[in-house]
Amino acid sequence: MKLTSEQVDFFETFGFIMLPGILKDDVEWITKEFEQVFPLFEESSNHTGDKRTVVLPFIDQRKKLSALLDDPRILGIARSLLGDDFNYVCSDGNYYSGDTNWHRDGRGHNLKSLRSIKIAFYLDQLDGDSGALRVIPGSQLEGSFHNKLHEMSKNPGKSLALWGIAGSEVPAQILDVTPGDLLVFDHNTFHAAFGGGRSRRMFTINLCQHYPEDSLDLLKTVALGHCTYRRHVYYGPEMMNTDNPERLAHLKQILSLTNNLYEESSHLPELHRRTGDKG
Amino acid sequence: MVLTMITEDQVNFFHIFGFLKLPGLFKDDIGWMTEEFEKVFVNANVHHSGDQTSNIAPFIDKTEKLSALLEDERIEAVASALLGEDFNYLNSDGKFYSGNTLWHRDGLVQDKVRFIKFAFYLDPVDGNSGALRVIPGSHHLDDQFGNRLGSGFYLNEVKKPTGNDYWGMSGPEIPAQTLDTTPGDLVIFKWPLFHSSWGGGLRRRMFTMNLSERIQEEDNAVLAKVMSWYPQGYSDTMLNTVTGKGRKHLEQGLAYLHSIRDNK
Numbered sequence: 001m002k003l004t005s006e007q008v009d010f011f012e013t014f015g016f017i018m019l020p021g022i023l024k025d026d027v028e029w030i031t032k033e034f035e036q037v038f039p040l041f042e043e044s045s046n047h048t049g050d051k052r053t054v055v056l057p058f059i060d061q062r063k064k065l066s067a068l069l070d071d072p073r074i075l076g077i078a079r080s081l082l083g084d085d086f087n088y089v090c091s092d093g094n095y096y097s098g099d100t101n102w103h104r105d106g107r108g109h110n111l112k113s114l115r116s117i118k119i120a121f122y123l124d125q126l127d128g129d130s131g132a133l134r135v136i137p138g139s140q141l142e143g144s145f146h147n148k149l150h151e152m153s154k155n156p157g158k159s160l161a162l163w164g165i166a167g168s169e170v171p172a173q174i175l176d177v178t179p180g181d182l183l184v185f186d187h188n189t190f191h192a193a194f195g196g197g198r199s200r201r202m203f204t205i206n207l208c209q210h211y212p213e214d215s216l217d218l219l220k221t222v223a224l225g226h227c228t229y230r231r232h233v234y235y236g237p238e239m240m241n242t243d244n245p246e247r248l249a250h251l252k253q254i255l256s257l258t259n260n261l262y263e264e265s266s267h268l269p270e271l272h273r274r275t276g277d278k279g
Numbered sequence: 280m281v282l283t284m285i286t287e288d289q290v291n292f293f294h295i296f297g298f299l300k301l302p303g304l305f306k307d308d309i310g311w312m313t314e315e316f317e318k319v320f321v322n323a324n325v326h327h328s329g330d331q332t333s334n335i336a337p338f339i340d341k342t343e344k345l346s347a348l349l350e351d352e353r354i355e356a357v358a359s360a361l362l363g364e365d366f367n368y369l370n371s372d373g374k375f376y377s378g379n380t381l382w383h384r385d386g387l388v389q390d391k392v393r394f395i396k397f398a399f400y401l402d403p404v405d406g407n408s409g410a411l412r413v414i415p416g417s418h419h420l421d422d423q424f425g426n427r428l429g430s431g432f433y434l435n436e437v438k439k440p441t442g443n444d445y446w447g448m449s450g451p452e453i454p455a456q457t458l459d460t461t462p463g464d465l466v467i468f469k470w471p472l473f474h475s476s477w478g479g480g481l482r483r484r485m486f487t488m489n490l491s492e493r494i495q496e497e498d499n500a501v502l503a504k505v506m507s508w509y510p511q512g513y514s515d516t517m518l519n520t521v522t523g524k525g526r527k528h529l530e531q532g533l534a535y536l537h538s539i540r541d542n543k
Contacts, residue, residue: 137424142422
């Protein structure tokens with residue numbers, strides 16, 4: 001399943017695309033798997049609602065979730081937007097709480113990087129008043145509009161100082177979502193969420209184009225930017241537990257750059273696994 | 280001295296996003312404005328059937344009361360804040376809209392001179408009844424975003440879109456901000472901002488004023504192009520009404536028109 005040329009052109013123009021109901025028959029098992037990940041770690045086992053609880057990498061922790069990277073629908077989206085040799089960069093699973101101010105994604109990523117995208121799976125029904133994703137169409141493209149928005153995003157609440165309006169009043173496209181929809185957006189697209197509850201479930205898969213040899217330093221910076229705890233292997237256990245050559249092809253470029261990850265992540269805290277559950 | 284009708288924050292917002300809505304700025308004037316609007320069409324013997332949009336341009340020039348908007352302190356303050364105190368009044372139009380207006384930019388696509396439109400909607404409209412839709416940020420002419428939109432919209436305009444012709448979508452499905460309006464609101468946008476309206480009735484009343492910043496001599500070609508659209512110039516009603524502080528907003532246009540006549 002590939003995107004149509006019109007869908008690709010829409011994505012490249014507006015910086016996002018919504019694919020309604022594409023996983024609607026899978027929401028039940030995906031939600032069950034989602035719920036299974038958080039208890040695996042001390043750090044994520046108790047979401048109180050006071051702040052966001054995140055597990056990263058996320059789908060890597062469960063066999064079935066890891067297999068989303070083999071799913072023809074996900075592969076179709078990724079190949080259409082990034083090419084057949086795209087990289088799987090990381091994923092995160094979240095219990096969101098409260099607002100997320102305007103920002104663009106990409107740790108170590110910038111406008112000069114190759115294209116990176118986020119595929120977002122929302123497991124709760126959301127609209128503009130309950131924490132749905134908002135995007136600023138076209139804001140991913142280089143130019144003065146992007147630069148002005150970048151100024152705004154540097155400090156939370158700066159829209160109030162710059163334009164006298166709250167973040168929720170910034171002109172944007174609100175993407176109401178039903179579980180089973182997929183939202184895909186460019187890492188450079190400015191996005192936010194306002195008015196949501198304290199336990200909104202969402203996870204993402206982050207992908208990027210295959211980097212040429214002369215830009216591998218940049219890819220390594222991007223990858224290491226996603227490391228938030230110390231580890232030996234960049235990807236999680238269930239992501240690596242495969243002999244599917246297609247999946248391995250999407251892992252190998254970053255794996256080749258992170259042979260010394262344990263040393264290079266020595267400044268980060270360890271993540272504490274609670275159970276022996278292998279998913 | 281320019282009155283504070285618009286804040287610096289709003290000016291910054293306008294320049295970044297390309298539009299601004301000032302709710303209720305003319306709410307106490309909507310009665311006479313609507314009467315004058317109707318009068319212009321009656322006097323011009325234009326009977327709007329609803330089959331297509333009826334347009335009269337120039338428009339506010341047709342009556343003293345509408346011409347006097349150029350002396351109105353609210354127009355003066357807002358336009359001065361956006362364009363400078365020596366802004367130009369260029370022209371205006373009044374319309375009974377009928378049906379959809381496709382995605383487009385107004386006027387000249389150039390970045391030498393700032394042009395803006397003041398829009399007065401005389402009927403309440405929302406996204407399902409013909410409200411203005413704008414694509415924020417699409418007016419930055421050097422940006423890739425505006426260029427890509429231009430390619431997408433104009434490519435499809437050739438096909439005279441009637442269905443899902445924009446990236447496989449219909450016009451109202453394009454990501455945009457819908458500016459619901461109540462009569463008395465003032466909507467302002469930059470000419471290069473992509474805009475449209477969808478789902479409206481057959482008799483939506485609206486008039487506009489087109490303004491620019493004072494144009495530098497080296498950009499006279501831009502002034503010439505715009506003024507050529509209305510070779511009749513300003514009406515005697517306008518010239519006899521706008522004799523006070525608003526007169527400076529006609530100066531550059533008048534000077535250009537006189538120079539054309541002198542050269543004939």
